[in-house]
Amino acid sequence: LHWSTKLLSPASLIYITFLPNSSWGKEMMELYNHYNRLSKEATEGQEDHGEEWTRLPSYNRTLKYATGGAYLSKIIQSKARLFTRNIRDPGAAFEYVLFFRQDKLKCVCIFQAGHLLEGPPGHVHGGAIATMIDTVTGTHASLLSAPVMTANLNVNYRSPIPLGSTVLIESILDKEDGRKMYISCRVTSTDGSKLHTEATGNFKSGKLFIIKHYMCINCKFYLNNFT
Numbered sequence: 001l002h003w004s005t006k007l008l009s010p011a012s013l014i015y016i017t018f019l020p021n022s023s024w025g026k027e028m029m030e031l032y033n034h035y036n037r038l039s040k041e042a043t044e045g046q047e048d049h050g051e052e053w054t055r056l057p058s059y060n061r062t063l064k065y066a067t068g069g070a071y072l073s074k075i076i077q078s079k080a081r082l083f084t085r086n087i088r089d090p091g092a093a094f095e096y097v098l099f100f101r102q103d104k105l106k107c108v109c110i111f112q113a114g115h116l117l118e119g120p121p122g123h124v125h126g127g128a129i130a131t132m133i134d135t136v137t138g139t140h141a142s143l144l145s146a147p148v149m150t151a152n153l154n155v156n157y158r159s160p161i162p163l164g165s166t167v168l169i170e171s172i173l174d175k176e177d178g179r180k181m182y183i184s185c186r187v188t189s190t191d192g193s194k195l196h197t198e199a200t201g202n203f204k205s206g207k208l209f210i211i212k213h214y215m216c217i218n219c220k221f222y223l224n225n226f227t
């Protein structure tokens with residue numbers, strides 16, 4: 001088992017989920033190893049290693065405590081889980097890992113869609129695809145500045161994704177306009193030959209927004225680990 005130790009603090013240990021797990025197929029593992037190698041090269045400080053990538057830690061919570069603007073009861077807080085990490089059965093739903101390029105202009109997510117994500121028979125539910133797109137592009141926007149909210153997400157479904165398959169979700173920063181970020185995203189087969197989904201998103205961040213929505217005693221934790 002590998003887990004991310006790079007950005008860990010003792011307080012964050014409870015949020016980590018193990019990556020990879022036994023459900024990961026050959027394609028998922030090969031791609032994971034590929035980007036992990038590029039990430040290691042980056043952290044080892046070699047000079048000529050092409051694109052430098054960093055693997056994001058895998059959490060099942062965004063924040064330990066959400067208070068203030070979020071108005072959550074303690075019970076809800078303690079039970080809250082990140083939507084994409086709330087099923088314990090490995091391989092059943094969203095299996096994914098996210099890497100971002102050092103210049104933060106590009107993110108790549110390797111996503112294996114489990115059997116609980118069925119929409120049309122044998123294929124992935126459009127809402128599950130949109131969820132992953134929102135996760136990747138939203139995380140990308142957060143990396144660029146601070147926690148964000150999705151203001152707008154446009155999704156074009158081009159070809160169905162077979163259930164159980166592994167796909168690549170790549171996001172690119174198109175434009176930054178003050179506190180607004182415009183990010184586009186493509187979901188393709190792992191060799192890039194088949195386009196499954198295209199999307200564009202508009203995300204909003206800002207000091208007031210953070211105070212209103214993310215007021216928390218552990219906000220530093222979030223910022224430290226997602227920026």
Ligand SMILES: CCCCCCCC(=O)SCCNC(=O)CCNC(=O)[C@H](O)C(C)(C)COP(=O)(O)OP(=O)(O)OC[C@H]1O[C@@H](n2cnc3c(N)ncnc32)[C@H](O)[C@@H]1OP(=O)(O)O
Pocket residue numbers: 062134135136138139148149150151152180202204209
């Ligand atoms: C670890 C996992 C990370 C995953 C990240 C996932 C992120 C999410 O899914 S968030 C959940 C879904 N999103 C939401 O619930 C958001 C709900 N909406 C809101 O809270 C607000 O409408 C919010 C924050 C988007 C904008 O609020 P606010 O800043 O007050 O808007 P407002 O002042 O009217 O507009 C600010 C700017 O944004 C633009 N804007 C606002 N809404 C939109 C929109 N829907 N589409 C396009 N542009 C918009 C406005 O045009 C304006 O632009 P400009 O400054 O050029 O005039």
